Amino acid sequence: NDTSMQHRNLNHMTREERFSEAMRRTLYALKVLLPREGWTPVGPEMKYLARAIKEFTFIIHAGVFIPCIMSYGTNEQIAKWFPLAADFRIIGTYAQTELGHGSFLRGLETIATYDRANQEFIINCPKITAMKWWPGDMGKSANHVLLMAELVIDGKKYGMHGFMVQIRDLTTHEPLPGVTVGDIGAKLSFESVDNGFLYLQNVRIPRENLLSKLSEVHPDGTYIKKGNQRLMYGSMVRVRVNLIAHEIVMPLAKACTIAVRYSAVRRQGLINPSKEEVPVLDYVAQQHKLLPQVATVFMAHFAAKQLVKMHHDYSLEVEKGNTSQLPELHALSAGMKACLSEQGAAGAEIVRRACGGHGYSCGSGLPFIVNRMLATCTYEGENTVMQLQCARYLIKCADQAKKDKLTGSVWYLSDFSNMSCTAQTFGDLQEPSVLVKLHERRAKCAVQHAGKKMQNMVKNGTPAHDAWNMMATLLINAARAHIMQYVVGTSVTYISELSCSASLKKILTQLCALYALHNINSNCGDFVKFGCLTSAQCDLAQEAEFNLLKQLRPDAVGIVDSFDFTDDILQSCLGAYDGNVYERLFEWAKQAPMNKTEVHQDSYQYLQPYLHEGRDVLEGRGRNSKL
Ligand SMILES: CCCCCCCCCC/C=C\C/C=C/C(=O)SCCNC(=O)CCNC(=O)[C@H](O)C(C)(C)COP(=O)(O)OP(=O)(O)OC[C@H]1O[C@@H](n2cnc3c(N)ncnc32)[C@H](O)[C@@H]1OP(=O)(O)O
Numbered sequence: 001n002d003t004s005m006q007h008r009n010l011n012h013m014t015r016e017e018r019f020s021e022a023m024r025r026t027l028y029a030l031k032v033l034l035p036r037e038g039w040t041p042v043g044p045e046m047k048y049l050a051r052a053i054k055e056f057t058f059i060i061h062a063g064v065f066i067p068c069i070m071s072y073g074t075n076e077q078i079a080k081w082f083p084l085a086a087d088f089r090i091i092g093t094y095a096q097t098e099l100g101h102g103s104f105l106r107g108l109e110t111i112a113t114y115d116r117a118n119q120e121f122i123i124n125c126p127k128i129t130a131m132k133w134w135p136g137d138m139g140k141s142a143n144h145v146l147l148m149a150e151l152v153i154d155g156k157k158y159g160m161h162g163f164m165v166q167i168r169d170l171t172t173h174e175p176l177p178g179v180t181v182g183d184i185g186a187k188l189s190f191e192s193v194d195n196g197f198l199y200l201q202n203v204r205i206p207r208e209n210l211l212s213k214l215s216e217v218h219p220d221g222t223y224i225k226k227g228n229q230r231l232m233y234g235s236m237v238r239v240r241v242n243l244i245a246h247e248i249v250m251p252l253a254k255a256c257t258i259a260v261r262y263s264a265v266r267r268q269g270l271i272n273p274s275k276e277e278v279p280v281l282d283y284v285a286q287q288h289k290l291l292p293q294v295a296t297v298f299m300a301h302f303a304a305k306q307l308v309k310m311h312h313d314y315s316l317e318v319e320k321g322n323t324s325q326l327p328e329l330h331a332l333s334a335g336m337k338a339c340l341s342e343q344g345a346a347g348a349e350i351v352r353r354a355c356g357g358h359g360y361s362c363g364s365g366l367p368f369i370v371n372r373m374l375a376t377c378t379y380e381g382e383n384t385v386m387q388l389q390c391a392r393y394l395i396k397c398a399d400q401a402k403k404d405k406l407t408g409s410v411w412y413l414s415d416f417s418n419m420s421c422t423a424q425t426f427g428d429l430q431e432p433s434v435l436v437k438l439h440e441r442r443a444k445c446a447v448q449h450a451g452k453k454m455q456n457m458v459k460n461g462t463p464a465h466d467a468w469n470m471m472a473t474l475l476i477n478a479a480r481a482h483i484m485q486y487v488v489g490t491s492v493t494y495i496s497e498l499s500c501s502a503s504l505k506k507i508l509t510q511l512c513a514l515y516a517l518h519n520i521n522s523n524c525g526d527f528v529k530f531g532c533l534t535s536a537q538c539d540l541a542q543e544a545e546f547n548l549l550k551q552l553r554p555d556a557v558g559i560v561d562s563f564d565f566t567d568d569i570l571q572s573c574l575g576a577y578d579g580n581v582y583e584r585l586f587e588w589a590k591q592a593p594m595n596k597t598e599v600h601q602d603s604y605q606y607l608q609p610y611l612h613e614g615r616d617v618l619e620g621r622g623r624n625s626k627l
């Protein structure tokens with residue numbers, strides 16, 4: 001109810017207005033509104049905030065830069081920089097991606113050369129492709145960066161390390177000497193974020209600015225490794241784990257709320273010619289578009305909770321020096337981020353399109369969501385690259401499964417029990433345990449299939465790296481299959497252990513079955529090819545899905561209402577709680593800047609001569625048409 005937090009209509013603002021407004025609102029919320037325990041904003045307001053604010057600033061400052069200080073800094077460095085960053089007295093970003101490289105980190109070109117005489121690092125972008133490009137909050141906001149650069153001592157390269165680099169003056173906010181920095185320009189989304197470019201030329205920083213939890217450089221230039229160097233990639237794992245809830249589950253839930261509510265209001269066409277026009281939600285085709293996406297919200301939410309717990313447990317172990325869980329966590333987080341962002345972004349577009357013409361209007365609130373979700377397929381690890389990382393781990397585990405009993409998320413690779421499906425009715429295929437087994441079997445076969453193909457190629461003389469490249473599509477499919485069995489399996493377990501009313505558990509179980517069956521029916525080629533289902537059972541799987549659509553239709557609006565988004569959060573003429581779609585659309589359009597005058601003078605000047613000629617002809621004064 002705080003008017004300072006109410007959204008102005010984003011679609012009627014310029015990019016610079018949105019950038020400025022997001023910064024005002026973010027600082028107001030985080031520094032004025034929210035109670036805090038040290039850095040952490042606490043209380044129910046924080047949860048509301050994560051749902052409420054459509055456009056944050058300082059996402060990277062808060063979500064990446066500060067956690068990196070904690071992950072890569074020594075206690076002294078944390079004591080120095082954390083309080084400043086936590087209180088926004090320095091604004092930072094995570095500057096890793098370059099103009100020439102984003103996925104292949106070993107190809108990064110920015111270098112930090114140790115100057116022993118002055119005990120400093122000299123930072124350089126040796127050529128244009130080395131310029132940092134994309135980091136959020138970097139173009140106009142940040143005055144510091146956590147710069148990921150190649151450490152060089154006496155001509156020897158030591159790989160990517162993290163350096164704290166000040167880029168703007170703390171009084172004037174002007175770029176410091178040797179720093180060229182700015183905004184990279186208009187993007188598909190994230191209009192309020194100043195993703196930036198950063199060109200560094202002979203910028204000197206003290207030796208103490210190398211974040212030294214995992215390695216350090218002594219004054220004489222001696223390099224000391226202090227831990228598992230893979231932890232240098234830890235920031236990316238943490239963001240991948242956390243972004244699923246924030247940037248995939250939440251936006252998809254908003255999109256589904258809008259589309260389902262609108263579909264319950266929008267009447268278009270007839271089912272029974274003798275009856276009145278129906279709400280489009282009564283069309284099974286519409287249910288088939290919307291309800292599996294609603295189910296995805298819940299299943300992705302449950303799986304993400306499990307992954308967050310796994311990351312938390314791993315973090316506690318790392319504090320004790322045990323990094324043994326890192327390979328599995330990296331593979332799972334990379335795969336989950338890639339597969340759920342792929343599903344989420346596609347799902348948001350499916351439900352947008354299901355709203356017809358008004359779904360194409362920014363007044364629906366849907367284009368904002370769709371465009372923003374598209375970015376999740378690219379940032380924090382481009383999806384293909386992440387799926388291949390996941391597949392790399394699965395192939396290794398499949399080899400190990402031949403001699404060891406595996407545990408964790410890959411346990412099923414060493415399960416050699418009979419997994420044939422005995423389903424005789426579509427009801428059998430709605431059973432959670434049957435659906436879990438089907439997904440495990442499909443994943444196991446997909447991993448083994450990809451591995452076998454590569455082994456055969458290598459046996460026939462193909463170099464391993466070429467076999468890997470040529471089988472990439474199979475490997476990506478194996479990664480997707482692995483994640484799907486993880487999502488279905490964790491969701492079934494989560495729901496079974498949930499203490500809630502029987503009616504709620506029934507709905508959640510139906511949604512879980514719908515999610516699993518929709519995945520089976522969308523990938524039935526795999527399920528038949530790997531002998532998981534017969535062709536007749538595939539028919540039953542389709543019947544099972546259609547039956548669930550029918551069962552869930554009466555509760556569809558109630559289910560999305562349970563996400564509890566206010567109208568101010570949704571900012572949607574189609575998804576407002578009162579369902580007054582047409583009045584809201586008309587009111588919204590009238591507020592558009594284009595309508596602030598009845599005649600648009602700038603364009604009228606071009607039209608005027610022709611209109612006056614037309615007027616004269618119609619009033620009998622003018623010459624006949626030139627044509
Ligand atoms: C307040 C809450 C906030 C919540 C968050 C909300 C976020 C909101 C939205 C934010 C918006 C934008 C943020 C975006 C930020 C960015 O995009 S930051 C930049 C992200 N960039 C990347 O992800 C780069 C991807 N590339 C890589 O990670 C590596 O290049 C790649 C892994 C692809 C290859 O690594 P290499 O070392 O070259 O080679 P490889 O041989 O494949 O791997 C070697 C070895 O290392 C293991 N490995 C790789 N990565 C990791 C890792 N991250 N952790 C652990 N281990 C890793 C790999 O498995 C291999 O192991 P093996 O045993 O030899 O098999």
Ligand SMILES: Cc1cc2nc3c(=O)[nH]c(=O)nc-3n(C[C@H](O)[C@H](O)[C@H](O)COP(=O)(O)OP(=O)(O)OC[C@H]3O[C@@H](n4cnc5c(N)ncnc54)[C@H](O)[C@@H]3O)c2cc1C
Pocket residue numbers: 060093094095096097100101102103104133134135136190195375378379380381382383384385388
């Ligand atoms: C909105 C947004 C915010 C961002 N914020 C930040 C930030 O704050 N900090 C930061 O450092 N970066 C940030 N980034 C950059 C982001 O991390 C990179 O864009 C991302 O890692 C992808 O790398 P790339 O752009 O080099 O794509 P590329 O890797 O060049 O991708 C191009 C194509 O090559 C393919 N490809 C690449 N490598 C392989 C491979 N090994 N095998 C098969 N195919 C391959 C990809 O699949 C893709 O199809 C942001 C990006 C966006 C869009």
